[in-house]
Amino acid sequence: MEDRQENHSPVTAEPSPSVGICVLNWNGWRDTLECVESLRRQDYPNFVIIVLDNHSLNNSAERIRAWAKSNLSETSGFVEYAGKTARGGGEGETEAKLLGVKSPDRLVLICNEENTGFTGGCNSVIDYALNRSHPLDYVFLINNDATLEPDCLSSLMTAAKESGEGIVGAVMFDESGKHPFFNGRISMNRQFFFPLVNWHLPPPETDKDYWPSDCAHGGAMMMRADVLRAIHAATGNYFREGLFMYNEGAELQYHAARSGHHAVIARKAVVYHKNARSSGGTENPIAYYYTERSRLLVANAVLPFGWKVLFHLVNLPLVSARILKNLFRRRPLAAKAILEGLTDGYRGKEGKWRRHDELLLKRAASS
Numbered sequence: 001m002e003d004r005q006e007n008h009s010p011v012t013a014e015p016s017p018s019v020g021i022c023v024l025n026w027n028g029w030r031d032t033l034e035c036v037e038s039l040r041r042q043d044y045p046n047f048v049i050i051v052l053d054n055h056s057l058n059n060s061a062e063r064i065r066a067w068a069k070s071n072l073s074e075t076s077g078f079v080e081y082a083g084k085t086a087r088g089g090g091e092g093e094t095e096a097k098l099l100g101v102k103s104p105d106r107l108v109l110i111c112n113e114e115n116t117g118f119t120g121g122c123n124s125v126i127d128y129a130l131n132r133s134h135p136l137d138y139v140f141l142i143n144n145d146a147t148l149e150p151d152c153l154s155s156l157m158t159a160a161k162e163s164g165e166g167i168v169g170a171v172m173f174d175e176s177g178k179h180p181f182f183n184g185r186i187s188m189n190r191q192f193f194f195p196l197v198n199w200h201l202p203p204p205e206t207d208k209d210y211w212p213s214d215c216a217h218g219g220a221m222m223m224r225a226d227v228l229r230a231i232h233a234a235t236g237n238y239f240r241e242g243l244f245m246y247n248e249g250a251e252l253q254y255h256a257a258r259s260g261h262h263a264v265i266a267r268k269a270v271v272y273h274k275n276a277r278s279s280g281g282t283e284n285p286i287a288y289y290y291t292e293r294s295r296l297l298v299a300n301a302v303l304p305f306g307w308k309v310l311f312h313l314v315n316l317p318l319v320s321a322r323i324l325k326n327l328f329r330r331r332p333l334a335a336k337a338i339l340e341g342l343t344d345g346y347r348g349k350e351g352k353w354r355r356h357d358e359l360l361l362k363r364a365a366s367s
Contacts, residue, residue: 016046017137019153019222020129023051023144024121029060031274032144033067039142040104044153047103048136050128052083052110054121057360061111068107077105083112087124089131099134117244117352118218126228126238135225143219145274146172152269156222159210159266166227167256167263169216170271171203181273184213184265189307191215191250192299193314203267210264214257218249220271221263223256230259242350246287247294254302285337286360288326289353292319292338296345333359 021039025032032051039049053061068078076097081090089095090108098106112124122141129136138160140153152170160168172181185201191214204211228238235255239248253263299311319342326335340353 016044017157018134019044019047019138019140019157020125020136021047021049021140021142021153022122022125022129023049023142024054024118024125025051025056025060025064025144026054026115027056027058027060028144029056029058029063032060032064035142035144035146036067036107038147041150042103042148042153043150044157045103047140047153048098048106048108050108050110050125052086052112052121052125054117055112055115061109064109068109072105072107074101074105077101078107078109080109080111081128083110083124086110087127087131089133090128092133095133115352116241119239119241119243119245119248122248123238123241130225130228138222138224139228140222141218141220142271143273146219147175147272148220149270152271153222155209155266155269159264159269160222160224162208163210163264165264166224166261167216167253168210168222168269169213169263169265170220170269171265171267172217172220172271172273175272175274177272182217184211184216184263186215188214188250188254189303192295192303192307192311196314196318203265206267209267211267213263213265215250215253216263216265218252219273220269221249224261227256227259227261230261231255234259240350243294243297244290244350244352245294246290247298251298251301285333286353286356288322288334289337289341289344289355292341293345293349293353296342297348297350300348 023032023035036049036051051064053064065080072078079090079094079098085091108128110124110128112121116124126139129139140156142148156168156170160166169184171183173179174181180200182199183201183203185203186197186199190197231252232238239252243251256262296315299308303311319338323335323338326332326338
């Protein structure tokens with residue numbers, strides 16, 4: 001009797017979805033490189049780190065370029081593009097070489113021709129990620145003043161697969177790791193009523209590795225390519241570039257939800273955030289201006305009528321209190337920035353603040 005042998009076809013593992021990790025740099029090369037080093041330690045097998053230098057006033061691009069040449073073990077893994085070239089998807093031959101480089105050694109540096117803010121910078125990176133000859137499956141936004149646990153990206157992808165959702169946010173702590181910074185528990189409508197609402201709600205009790213959220217934090221948020229394309233088809237953009245910075249993530253997720261795509265927070269994806277280092281900290285005129293203006297512009301775009309009326313009734317006293325607080329603390333420039341942000345928000349004005357460059361040059365000269 002002949003022995004019967006079973007023929008087993010080789011099992012091919014399904015390739016891991018590709019992720020483009022977007023890091024925006026503006027004069028903050030030290031934080032950016034710390035973030036990049038944290039990203040290189042990720043245990044996820046298929047990613048490309050994309051650093052966009054948003055027309056820094058210092059030598060950030062040179063510092064990042066020099067670091068790459070000294071630290072990446074595969075020289076073909078470092079690619080540099082001008083902003084216009086990147087937005088078109090880069091160069092085919094160069095992109096093909098990147099495919100053969102292991103993930104921790106893939107670093108794309110995009111040097112923007114002008115400072116287009118967080119919104120314009122992210123849009124440039126997303127254009128690059130989706131227009132490449134081998135488009136990326138996901139784009140993960142991470143603030144340059146953040147670091148990640150080594151399994152952060154893997155945890156984000158696990159939550160994406162288990163939930164089936166196309167937007168996944170991380171759990172954020174302050175840089176000490178002791179204090180929660182954001183976990184997505186606040187609703188879309190209530191987030192516009194800070195500081196009257198509590199952003200630091202405890203995470204829900206769940207056996208799952210994720211929970212639903214109205215708003216993942218734009219400083220640590222992964223988005224699937226088809227979701228980004230759906231938002232672009234509906235609005236003509238990914239982020240509204242006129243916002244420049246702040247609250248842009250809430251509006252993007254509002255449009256995503258209208259297209260049937262919702263957000264979840266990955267319980268095991270942990271990020272440590274220094275908070276607003278690139279804009280000079282949370283209590284400076286530039287941050288105050290864009291915070292006030294963007295809150296108004298986005299609230300008018302996304303809030304239902306009743307919530308919108310309540311927002312405007314509550315917002316004026318809150319803004320007045322912030323102005324008085326800064327005047328009391330002898331910060332007249334901050335108080336003036338808040339007032340101008342409020343005024344421009346009600347006027348519907350978008351784009352870079354008229355005093356943005358002036359204040360940045362003054363700060364650079366005094367540092």
